[in-house]
Amino acid sequence: MPLRVGVIGVGMIGQEHARRLSGVVTGAEVIAVTDLSADRAKAVAAETGARVYDSGGEVIASAEVDAVVVTSWGPTHAEHVLGAIAAGKPVFCEKPLATDAADCRRIMTAEAAHGKRLVQVGFMRRYDEGYRQLKRLVDAGRIGTPLMAHCAHRNPSVPDSYTSEMAMLDTAVHEVDVLRWLLDEEIVSAQVLTPRPTRHRFDHLQDPQIMLFETSGGARIDVEVFVNCRYGYDIRCEIVGETGAARLADPARPAVRRDGQEGTAVTADWRERFGAAFDAEFQAWVDAASEGTATGPSAWDGYAATAVGDAAVEALKTGGVVPVDMVSRPAFYTGEQ
Numbered sequence: 589m590p591l592r593v594g595v596i597g598v599g600m601i602g603q604e605h606a607r608r609l610s611g612v613v614t615g616a617e618v619i620a621v622t623d624l625s626a627d628r629a630k631a632v633a634a635e636t637g638a639r640v641y642d643s644g645g646e647v648i649a650s651a652e653v654d655a656v657v658v659t660s661w662g663p664t665h666a667e668h669v670l671g672a673i674a675a676g677k678p679v680f681c682e683k684p685l686a687t688d689a690a691d692c693r694r695i696m697t698a699e700a701a702h703g704k705r706l707v708q709v710g711f712m713r714r715y716d717e718g719y720r721q722l723k724r725l726v727d728a729g730r731i732g733t734p735l736m737a738h739c740a741h742r743n744p745s746v747p748d749s750y751t752s753e754m755a756m757l758d759t760a761v762h763e764v765d766v767l768r769w770l771l772d773e774e775i776v777s778a779q780v781l782t783p784r785p786t787r788h789r790f791d792h793l794q795d796p797q798i799m800l801f802e803t804s805g806g807a808r809i810d811v812e813v814f815v816n817c818r819y820g821y822d823i824r825c826e827i828v829g830e831t832g833a834a835r836l837a838d839p840a841r842p843a844v845r846r847d848g849q850e851g852t853a854v855t856a857d858w859r860e861r862f863g864a865a866f867d868a869e870f871q872a873w874v875d876a877a878s879e880g881t882a883t884g885p886s887a888w889d890g891y892a893a894t895a896v897g898d899a900a901v902e903a904l905k906t907g908g909v910v911p912v913d914m915v916s917r918p919a920f921y922t923g924e925q
């Protein structure tokens with residue numbers, strides 16, 4: 589029998605994940621949806637054949653629902669994830685796991701008390717083939733001990749609801765997670781530099797920003813976040829080690845020669861750049877949830893990203909180097925990738 593999934597929040601990405609679960613990955617069906625917007629919930633229900641519920645709590649409590657996807661706004665994630673754990677149901681939560689580090693700790697405590705992993709956090713880059721190749725190279729020692737990582741995260745534009753803090757909390761959070769995973773070290777401090785801002789932005793927004801992170805082993809990571817770069821969605825990552833350097837490949841695109849020039853297309857947005865990664869991420873989630881558990885990025889990874897985010901937001905305010913305030917990794921989460 590397919591895994592019966594309930595989706596809480598069917599806005600932009602919730603709709604996509606509902607479609608992905610209904611039509612792309614195998615072994616699952618969306619049977620329940622809810623959203624603060626009843627019209628949005630009805631539209632997704634009509635498309636997927638799901639039933640509309642009045643609240644996230646009712647989706648979680650339903651005897652028909654085996655597992656839960658949380659794609660509502662960030663501040664509501666903790667309540668739904670804690671509800672799913674209390675009901676003993678596997679839960680996929682889009683980033684962030686919670687907007688508050690204390691809530692992340694509550695989630696870890698509840699999951700550990702349950703005794704088995706139930707939570708997967710939506711850090712889809714770990715399922716991107718390019719990043720996976722980088723990880724294999726680093727783990728095999730092909731570039732020696734990593735010393736530095738140079739990253740860029742460029743979006744063509746953002747809506748005016750996007751704030752300077754979101755450069756870390758919404759955007760660089762992906763680099764924080766994927767670099768922790770690639771280097772297998774925690775991030776211990778953050779600093780944010782603010783170059784001359786682009787004129788192509790809203791007045792309230794500091795864009796671009798350069799974030800500097802240090803890992804527990806002394807490696808240095810720089811991340812350029814530029815969310816009004818205008819030309820496309822561009823994700824870069826180079827890891828420099830003692831004996832070599834490895835660079836994230838762009839997705840394969842044909843090289844077109846015309847008018848005396850050669851060029852390849854730049855992806856337009858995160859959907860196009862990471863579409864295959866999202867599909868792989870959800871297949872892995874469905875496979876694990878069907879066994880009553882979870883895989884991939886854990887609640888600990890969600891907590892670590894939130895703790896680093898808090899330090900970087902503070903660093904943006906002060907301009908100084910801010911240590912990351914992070915508890916030790918609970919035994920329940922050791923040895924997982």
Ligand SMILES: NC(=O)c1ccc[n+]([C@@H]2O[C@H](COP(=O)([O-])OP(=O)(O)OC[C@H]3O[C@@H](n4cnc5c(N)ncnc54)[C@H](O)[C@@H]3O)[C@@H](O)[C@H]2O)c1
Nearest residue numbers: 597598599600601602623624625659660661662664682683
């Ligand atoms: N992994 C990625 O690359 C990626 C990309 C986009 C968004 N996200 C994350 O996904 C989440 C959703 O983002 P989005 O862009 O789809 O936002 P959105 O605003 O388009 O959609 C969120 C939806 O949740 C609904 N909602 C909010 N609170 C609710 C509640 N308590 N119960 C039921 N419904 C509720 C809203 O009405 C809205 O329809 C965010 O946490 C965001 O950071 C991740």
Ligand SMILES: O[C@H]1[C@H](O)[C@@H](O)[C@H](O)[C@@H](O)[C@H]1O
Nearest residue numbers: 741743758759760762815858
């Ligand atoms: O929520 C989105 C999403 O996480 C994208 O992957 C990222 O590139 C954007 O900057 C962010 O706003």
